[in-house]
Amino acid sequence: MVDVVVIGGGPAGMSASLKAKQQGASVLLIDSEPRLGGILNQCIHNGFGLKHFKEELTGPEYASRLEKEVKEAGIEIMLNSYVNFIQKNMVYVITPNGQEKIDCKAIVLCAGARERSAGEIYLKGKRLAGVYTAGSVQKMINFYGKLPGKRAVILGSGDIGLIMARRLTLEGVKVEAVLEIMEHSSGLRRNIRQCIEDFNIPLKFSHTVTRVVGKDRVEGVYYAQVDENRKPILSTEKLLECDCLLLSVGLIPENSLLPESVKRNKFVIVDDERQTSEEGIFISGNVLHIHDLADNATEEGEIAGKFAGLYSQGKLEKFDKVNLSFSKNISYCMPSLINKKNEGKFTIYMRANANFLKKNILVKCGNEVIAKKFCIGITTGEMQEIEVEYSKVKDDIFVDIEE
Amino acid sequence: MIFDYVVIGGGVIGTAIFNKLVRKGKTCVLLEREPDLATGATKANSGLIHAGFDAESGSLKAKFNVRGNELTENLAKELKVPFKRTGAVVVGNDLEKLKALLERGEKNGVRGLEIVEGDKLKSLVPNLKEDIKYALYAPSAGLISPYMFAIALAEEGVINGGVCKLSFEIDRVEQKDGVFEIFGNNEVLQARKVINSAGAGFNEVSKLFKTEEFPIKFRRGEYIVLDKSDFVKLTVFPLPTALGKGILATPTVDGNILLGPTAEDIEAFNTETTECGIDKIISYINSTFNNVPLNKNIRQFSGIRVSCGEDFVVTESKLNPNVILIAGINSPGLSSAPAIAEYVVEELLKEHSEDKPMIARKGYTCEPAGKIICKCEKVGEKEIENAINAPIPATTVDAVKRRVRAGMGRCQGGQCMLDICKLIAKNLNIELEEVKKESAKSNIMFKGGF
Numbered sequence: 001m002v003d004v005v006v007i008g009g010g011p012a013g014m015s016a017s018l019k020a021k022q023q024g025a026s027v028l029l030i031d032s033e034p035r036l037g038g039i040l041n042q043c044i045h046n047g048f049g050l051k052h053f054k055e056e057l058t059g060p061e062y063a064s065r066l067e068k069e070v071k072e073a074g075i076e077i078m079l080n081s082y083v084n085f086i087q088k089n090m091v092y093v094i095t096p097n098g099q100e101k102i103d104c105k106a107i108v109l110c111a112g113a114r115e116r117s118a119g120e121i122y123l124k125g126k127r128l129a130g131v132y133t134a135g136s137v138q139k140m141i142n143f144y145g146k147l148p149g150k151r152a153v154i155l156g157s158g159d160i161g162l163i164m165a166r167r168l169t170l171e172g173v174k175v176e177a178v179l180e181i182m183e184h185s186s187g188l189r190r191n192i193r194q195c196i197e198d199f200n201i202p203l204k205f206s207h208t209v210t211r212v213v214g215k216d217r218v219e220g221v222y223y224a225q226v227d228e229n230r231k232p233i234l235s236t237e238k239l240l241e242c243d244c245l246l247l248s249v250g251l252i253p254e255n256s257l258l259p260e261s262v263k264r265n266k267f268v269i270v271d272d273e274r275q276t277s278e279e280g281i282f283i284s285g286n287v288l289h290i291h292d293l294a295d296n297a298t299e300e301g302e303i304a305g306k307f308a309g310l311y312s313q314g315k316l317e318k319f320d321k322v323n324l325s326f327s328k329n330i331s332y333c334m335p336s337l338i339n340k341k342n343e344g345k346f347t348i349y350m351r352a353n354a355n356f357l358k359k360n361i362l363v364k365c366g367n368e369v370i371a372k373k374f375c376i377g378i379t380t381g382e383m384q385e386i387e388v389e390y391s392k393v394k395d396d397i398f399v400d401i402e403e
Numbered sequence: 404m405i406f407d408y409v410v411i412g413g414g415v416i417g418t419a420i421f422n423k424l425v426r427k428g429k430t431c432v433l434l435e436r437e438p439d440l441a442t443g444a445t446k447a448n449s450g451l452i453h454a455g456f457d458a459e460s461g462s463l464k465a466k467f468n469v470r471g472n473e474l475t476e477n478l479a480k481e482l483k484v485p486f487k488r489t490g491a492v493v494v495g496n497d498l499e500k501l502k503a504l505l506e507r508g509e510k511n512g513v514r515g516l517e518i519v520e521g522d523k524l525k526s527l528v529p530n531l532k533e534d535i536k537y538a539l540y541a542p543s544a545g546l547i548s549p550y551m552f553a554i555a556l557a558e559e560g561v562i563n564g565g566v567c568k569l570s571f572e573i574d575r576v577e578q579k580d581g582v583f584e585i586f587g588n589n590e591v592l593q594a595r596k597v598i599n600s601a602g603a604g605f606n607e608v609s610k611l612f613k614t615e616e617f618p619i620k621f622r623r624g625e626y627i628v629l630d631k632s633d634f635v636k637l638t639v640f641p642l643p644t645a646l647g648k649g650i651l652a653t654p655t656v657d658g659n660i661l662l663g664p665t666a667e668d669i670e671a672f673n674t675e676t677t678e679c680g681i682d683k684i685i686s687y688i689n690s691t692f693n694n695v696p697l698n699k700n701i702r703q704f705s706g707i708r709v710s711c712g713e714d715f716v717v718t719e720s721k722l723n724p725n726v727i728l729i730a731g732i733n734s735p736g737l738s739s740a741p742a743i744a745e746y747v748v749e750e751l752l753k754e755h756s757e758d759k760p761m762i763a764r765k766g767y768t769c770e771p772a773g774k775i776i777c778k779c780e781k782v783g784e785k786e787i788e789n790a791i792n793a794p795i796p797a798t799t800v801d802a803v804k805r806r807v808r809a810g811m812g813r814c815q816g817g818q819c820m821l822d823i824c825k826l827i828a829k830n831l832n833i834e835l836e837e838v839k840k841e842s843a844k845s846n847i848m849f850k851g852g853f
Contacts, residue, residue, distance in 0.1 A: 032775060082775035094781070098771040117815040119628070119702035125675050127704060129840035129847050133817040140821055146835055146848035171851060211675065216844035232678075254778075256813075 002028045002076070003312035005091045005104040006305070007083045007257070010038025012285025012297040013110035014066040016305030017075045020108065023309030027075045028102065030093060032082045036070065037063030038112055040294055042139045045163055047190070051295035062294055083111075086257055088280055105312035106280045108304050109258065113251035113286035115160070121249050123155075125211035130218030134160040134248040138167065147173060149244035153221050154178045155209050157185035157192075159292070161248025166195035168246075175201045176242050179223055181208040181230055184355060186250075186381045188292055209245065210237055218245055253287045271321055271337040272346040273307035274300065282308040289334050289349075292383050296349070322393060327400040329353055331380070338397065341390040349385050352378045352401060360402040361386050365394055405582055406430045406566075408752075409594035411608050412601035413440035413567070415549055416732055418556040419744035420598050425565040426758040427748060432566040432592055433557060434585075436604070438843060439569060439802040440557055440795065441550035443602045444736070446805065447626075447674070447706025449664065450549050450655050451638055453735040454491060454541035456508025456516060457648060463715045465511040467739035467746065472543055474741035479547060482555035483766045485656045491544035491638035492519070492527055494535050494691070500642055501539045508541065515542040528639055530692045544638055546656040549737050550805040554795065558764045561794045568592075569795070570843060576611045581725070583612075598727045598747065603672050603709050605730045614720040617711040617730050621672055622647075624664025625680035628702040630813045631658040634695065641691065647708075648734065650687045657808065660696070662688050664706065676703045701813050708733035717743055719751055727751055767793065767807050776826070777819045779812020787823060791830040798831060800824060801841040824848070 004020040009031030043059030085092040115133035157180040211222040220241045224232040263277035284304035285297040310316040319339040333350040356378040363371040370392035413435030421433040458464035479486035573587040585592040601608040638653035646666040711731035720726040772783025790797040790806040810816030824838040
């Protein structure tokens with residue numbers, strides 16, 4: 001019996017464990033890999049930690065700092081162990097030696113995300129060796145010191161794709177092009193500058209791969225411009241010779257462990273404490289929604305861990321909840337439910353549907369604006385956040401980007 | 404040594420014949436030119452054991468399908484290959500055509516056929532569009548993993564004394580004193596009789612043995628694979644047309660949903676998927692069903708059905724009586740495989756002795772299964788190693804995938820492919836960059852620093 005089980009030892013899971021422990025709970029942290037850190041371990045580039053540690057770190061450095069804190073805090077760690085099934089107060093885990101059932105008072109799911117595959121985007125042509133997700137090539141190079149080919153095409157300009165364009169170039173692989181089906185990148189601006197522009201890599205917006213060709217391995221891809229419905233314009237189709245294709249076409253929260261009864265809309269529905277509709281099951285990090293930065297996942301893990309810890313100690317106070325909704329300018333907001341507390345602040349995270357210049361983000365309760373934030377630039381690629389005082393939340397709230 | 408038989412082609416037909424010959428106590432070698440079995444038509448089809456109402460009465464297809472269906476259940480049980488008799492329906496509003504199919508089925512010897520409508524149809528296919536009124540229900544149809552069936556047939560053959568040679572490319576063939584000498588892979592194999600079950604490579608093999616070549620045509624069928632769901636609980640066909648049985652929706656024996664195939668005549672063997680094919684499947688399925696879970700789409704593939712004429716060719720060569728020719732095995736080839744093997748071995752080769760009792764194959768699953776490597780399908784390290792070290796070793800990523808389903812799930816190997824490469828390299832004692840996806844030149848990664 002343990003108070004809190006945290007599933008997943010990446011940045012969200014490690015920070016959730018730490019915060020749960022701080023509430024006086026006994027904590028078990030489970031990870032399926034041989035070491036803690038999650039995907040951070042394969043992200044050997046810098047750019048991590050500016051927010052959380054106030055200094056610039058590589059992924060493995062960031063992971064090892066959290067890992068050290070976890071170990072010093074006396075958190076029990078279970079590695080190489082895959083959680084097979086969860087229900088309220090119970091976690092079933094497959095360890096290398098067999099199956100175990102663990103009783104607990106609260107669960108925090110921090111299982112991260114997976115990359116969208118070739119099949120999920122209906123990639124046409126042959127299913128050859130040489131088509132990889134960008135993340136698996138990152139692991140191939142950074143863990144195993146191997147390369148995917150000599151001439152690469154990258155489909156999708158998400159952050160992993162951008163990072164890999166630079167990584168491949170530094171390893172002597174020619175990146176023929178980065179193709180993005182949208183009119184803009186979903187990656188961070190700094191990554192476009194530092195990974196694409198600085199290396200003169202062609203980045204083509206409104207383009208996609210129409211066909212993969214080759215015999216045993218990829219020998220080329222056909223690509224074309226797309227129309228406003230993102231359908232390829234066949235008259236623009238061209239062959240691009242290459243020997244590998246990397247896919248950076250989105251991340252999907254790996255939340256299949258959650259019981260069917262947990263309420264979802266586009267995302268799992270959580271309140272500002274990151275508790276799901278099933279009491280005692282909390283969720284944070286990329287398994288809830290995709291974060292731009294490990295720092296943000298860490299921050300969210302801290303929220304979930306803190307309240308899971310309190311819950312497990314019977315100290316989590318109950319409040320009425322209000323709903324959060326948003327305008328058509330916004331793709332989603334997190335969380336979707338807010339506890340009507342009297343003091344303190346909470347943060348709303350949101351992603352815009354389009355790019356905006358010099359606009360205000362507004363949070364309204366009825367006709368009253370309860371929070372407002374001026375932003376010089378809002379892009380679809382970058383998560384926005386706005387703080388709100390609990391005491392101003394009297395009823396359902398609405399988030400908008402001012403026209 | 405001189406083998407009694409050499410079987411060329413490790414698809415489900417070749418492996419079924421190989422298995423049957425071993426059962427008859429014959430010495431037998433199975434040759435496959437790819438690094439794994441079941442990499443041609445056997446790996447890319449609907450995975451159905453058809454009931455047998457579709458084939459023209461009196462044809463080899465009708466005879467072998469109905470008999471094959473009877474034989475498959477026990478054989479699968481013996482081989483420890485999952486088989487489910489889930490049944491099938493042909494849906495449509497043309498009651499006359501459905502009745503004609505029922506009559507043909509009964510003539511072919513298919514049992515249990517009935518026309519269903521109303522609540523019974525609704526309970527069989529809850530997601531069928533309401534404007535489709537009738538169906539022919541065939542309870543004897545079933546599901547099997549076609550590649551696992553072939554692999555297990557061959558594995559059992561090997562455990563019981565047969566020899567299987569993968570990546571075996573035949574250079575030339577000579578015949579001396581009634582014995583074939585087969586040169587390839589720096590060795591010479593000797594055998595008295597040959598079975599050409601090379602599928603799409605039939606004519607190439609025929610050339611080597613100077614036997615008949617047939618005009619072989621290729622028809623491509625594209626499919627969409629959905630992640631596990633209960634969208635359909637049995638196989639749902641439309642009414643058949645001249646091009647085939649039409650686009651179906653079926654569960655697979657592993658619980659996925661398969662939509663397809665299209666049917667497109669093509670010039671050369673080409674397994675590309677196309678915009679046009681995939682769109683055709685989606686629009687047909689959406690016109691027939693409600694609640695199609697296309698958001699669970701995880702993969703598309705295409706398979707090639709070879710044909711030479713309307714019916715199967717299963718015969719002794721007229722040019723060399725020591726060669727058995729098997730060609731044009733398209734649908735219902737998988738369903739017919741055990742019956743074709745029985746016919747070839749007992750009728751054509753006149754091996755009439757009783758089948759000897761076989762030592763059973765172990766399979767790959769174990770408890771504990773070790774660290775979970777494929778998270779989507781929950782496949783453990785030890786299970787993967789069991790497949791790599793099996794009597795017919797899985798030496799490629801796709802070979803592992805076919806045997807233990809590692810990489811078959813919703814992420815399609817995105818998370819575990821490299822870990823599987825590592826296990827293959829470790830167990831075969833080779834470098835990581837030597838690991839292949841499927842064919843001999845399908846390397847997955849290269850040395851750094853070029």
